[in-house]
Amino acid sequence: MSGSLNNIYNNVSYALYLHSVEMIRLQEQVTTGSRINRPSDDPSCSYRVLTLNSQEKSLGNYINDLSEAVGTLDLSFTVIQDIQSAIVETKVRLTQVMGGIYNEENREQLAEGINDTLEKVVSLANTKHIGQYQFGGNNTKSAPYLVERTNGKITSVTYQGSLENREIEVAPGIKSSALHVGYDIFHSDDRSDPVFLGDTGAAAGSGTSSVKGDAWLTVTDDGGGSYDLSIDDGATKVNVAAEVLAGANIANIAVTNASGEVLYVDATNISSTGVDMVSVPGTYNIFDTLISVRDLxxxxxxLSDAQLRELQDNSLTVLDEINELIVQAEVTIGSKIGFLDNLKESLEKLKYDAEDEATLLQEADIAQIAIDLSRREVLYQMSLSIAGKLMSLSLLDFIG
Structure with a gap:
């Protein structure tokens, strides 16, 4: 008898306990609004939710990186547009000079304006954003362009940035760069044969010269019936007769400056002294071009008016070359912005889908929970009523 009563008591107590546990679980879901509050609530769904949350976090990081990259590219695009505007303005001014609009005094004022443009372009090329230089490639800590001045005026601009891009992963398996190698944007690298502009009779040799942009070939009489050649205003000289005596080909004499740059000259038809400007198409950069225009x-x-006009006309061609470089950079950056924007939209959709699926798995159906909770409460009350009757059994109930 005692054993039977104990069994009844234990079974009733356990049943009431199960009811209370389930009611507590349902009440917790109502309070939190979540169907899964701990892994044990639904191990399979919990694992899926954790996977989705991890995916959502990863996508969020990619989206943030893309937003930063697009912002950086937008700034670069604006900078390059400003530089292109400066090039176009310079070309307009030079065209006006060639049309005779400016007198000598006006030309000096215009030269000052070109100098201001040069200062602006250098400043833009050294743009810094979020602690990083935009046009230094992989080297973002130091200014990519080093300036040398004479009497306060810029006489040389040297690229000291990296020639490699810094790439970041902007999506799983996809890398891109938001910073740029300035040398690729502002410098032309499609060397053609040198063009000699002048009256000395010098011409391009057959060797591959290493000078870039514009060079000045100075031809002077050596006093012995031959000529001295120099491309650094006489700092270093090459004597034509001496070179020929040493076995050099007069049609391909190497004239080297103090920096080690070489211009191969055909001295066969040199007939007078003077200064020739040597233009090397495909090797110009925006800075030296502006310096050259200013100095012209x-x-x-x-130089004579005829020489000036010839050189100014060549400068217009060079400005077109530089402008084409800048336009190509604009197109490239614009395309990259479009690509990254589209990629960002795709990742945002994936992130939204992951969030939506995780929410659907976690979110409690309040209406259904209310029904289940009401049912449980009824069952609990019925269980309490039955338990009360069972617990009131005594020995007398079993006699008779």
Missing amino acids: LRNERE
Whole structure:
């Protein structure tokens, strides 16, 4: 008898306990609004939710990186547009000079304007954003362009940034860069044969010269019936007769400057002294071009009007070359912005889908829970009523 009562008591107590546990679980779901509050609530769904949350976090990081990359590219695009505007303005001014609109005094003022443009372009090329230089490639800590000045005026601009891009992963398996190698944007690298502009009779040799942009070939009489050649204003000289005596080909004499750059000259038809400007198409950069235009307007070499006009006409061609470089950079950056924007939208959709699926798995159906909770409460009350009757059994109930 005692054993039977104990069994009844234990069974009733356990049943009430199960009811209370389930009611507590349902009440917790109502309070939190979540169907899964701990892994044990639904191990399979819990694992899926954890996977989705991890995916959502990873996608969020990619989206943040993309937003930063697009912002950086937008800034670069604006900078390059400003530089292109400066090039177009310079070309317009030079065209006006060639049309005779400016007198000598006006040309000096215009040269100052070109100098201001040069200062602006250098500043833009050294743009820094979020602690990183935009146009230094993989080297983002130091300014990519080093300036040398003479009497306060820029005479040389040297690229000291990296020639490699810094790439970041912007999506699983996809890498891109938001920073740029300035040398690839502002410098042309499609060397053609040198073009000699002048009256000395010098011409391009057959060797591959290493000078870039514009060079000035100075031809002077050596006093012995031959000529000295120099491309650094006489700092270093090459004597034509001496070179020929040493076995050099007069049609391909190497003239080297103090920096080690070489210009191969065909001296066969040199007939007079003077200064020739040597233009090397496909090797110009925006900075040296602006320096050259500024110095031409000042005419510090005291060139004749005919020479000036020829050189200014060549400068227009060079400005077109530089402008084409800048336009190509604009197109490239614009395309990259479009690609990254589209990629960002795709990742945002994937992130939304992951969030939505995780929410559906976790979110409690309040209406269904209310029904289940009501049912459980009824069952609990019925269980309590039955338990009360069972617990009131005594020995007398079993007699008779």
